[in-house]
Amino acid sequence: MKKFAGIWTALVLTAVLMTGCSGADSQSGSKAKQEPGSSEAFPVKIDDASKQDVTIKTEPKKIVSLMPSNTEITYALGLGDKVIGVTKNDTYPKEVKKVEKVGDMNVNVEKVISLKPDLVLAHESAISSSADAMKQLKDAGITVLTVNDAQSFQEVYQSIEMIGEATGAEDKAEKLISSMKSDLQEIKDKAKTISEKDEKTVFVEVSPAPEIYTTGKDTFMNEMLNVIHAKNAASGQTGWVQMTDEAIVKLNPDAIVTADGEKAADVEKRDGWNVINAVKHHNVYNVDPDLVTRSGPRLIEGVEELAESIYPDTFTK
Template sequence: MRMLLAALLLTLPIAAPALQVTDDRGVTVTLPATPQRIVSLLPSLTETVCELGRCDRLVGVDRYSNFPAPVRKLPQVGGGIDPNIEAVVALKPDVVLMATSSRGAQRLEALGLKVIALEPRSSADVQRVMGLLGKIVDAPDAPRIWRNIDAGVAAVAQSLPPAARNLRVYYEVSTGGYAAGNKSFIGEMMLRLGLKNIVADHLGPFPRVNPEYVVRADPHIIMIGARNAMGLEQRPGWAGMRALREQRVCVFTAEESDILVRPGPRMADAARLVARCVTEKGLTPSTAGSKRE
């Protein structure tokens, strides 16, 4: 009898232990099992889940999640900051991934949903979030995927000519003059490429800077998305800046901007876009040497 019971016990499935996750709010969330139904309300998190090989577990996304292609067929549940709560609940997710800045977390939790808020801002954050998502979705390849991304950025840095070193760059990430600072994942990537960000460290990762600040810094290159590039010459003092006079402005398409501003699996692609901008502007050693200290 005992042998029979032992044999039966061996055939029973062993339940996976519950997983406890502490998100970027400092909130500890207990997941009783590996989530099979995921709603993602931040494009970088959507892309990371897919890169980890778990795109098939996504059942809904925010309106801005558009990569990779399969997510475009998923139900959209509003914006990441202001999601449609009823639409999210209707999808019956095991977990909702969202930004810490989203206003929907408490309402979703009050309705009984598991919410994990993650908002990577630096390269270290991207690595940490990828590892954490790997645990959440049971994807053991997360460390290897991160190493490949990091190696891709390093390869781009090695490919740039010496003339590109220490060129002063201004990168505007969104309307209203919000720029990428050195403490952001974009700023860190530019530093790895040997570029010099005109935005001072103490201003933070994504500060709002006024037009005069940029004029005083006199960057060699301005990088900006097509959505924000209209009327640069009309900004106070900008028409006289060297970057505009010499047409050293890189205007990225909407698709390219998505790659650049999302801290996730396509960071090496973002580095390639920045490197292409620098090389296509035909910067010479004499141009680089004329930088103002």
């Protein structure tokens, strides 16, 4: 997998993958507010992640999504038939392969404008890098909603709520969130059977050598590990950070999880890594990058995959 590919498809790391400093209340969008005197769902006004009050006058019929996580949420809300533009990084669901591409992390403004969307779903992590592009879209009269850069399950739920409110799919959003919470609780209940002495220390690799990045605290992936009673080997770090081989060897994790497409066999062959417990006992696992790095509805599947890899006796169906 290309460098940073797994992370760019979920969320943008503008200097080093991502930063996890966002606050849920200030960035994830307040409850949509009906315009005074309106008895219908629209117009609605949403305080989005760019700290702008965005007014959506009518129910969107044509939507362009500029982040794979936004796209997955939109499809999960049953709005796939309204999606007319996505990025080249979008891979799920399979229907997106047939949808018009409007760039990757660099937005093709002319292409977006030509599609004449009612709503563009932008992303907080790209506010700085795409500021000019977003201004051009707004100047062209297109409504742009900036979805929060979720760093926790709660913030993912808020992303779903925001998109649901913006598209008139609030009820579906509530049902989706309820289903996710229920599935997550089932995993938590199973994890309760893992005693403290049996908890494993796990190093998660989200970008491969020679520049290895991992997930520290204040990230949803750290929360995923906590849910299954696994200890994050890099919990002393904050956000998404680069680490040296020497530092990783010193951490000596019980298990290594790669979320970057790197094969377990290749990890075990790295110079000096043979002394790591995870390598000694062949506890190196590959997981689907999209499931554990995209802050959307499939995060719960990502938790399940992590759990089944690290604690197969407890979680394997």
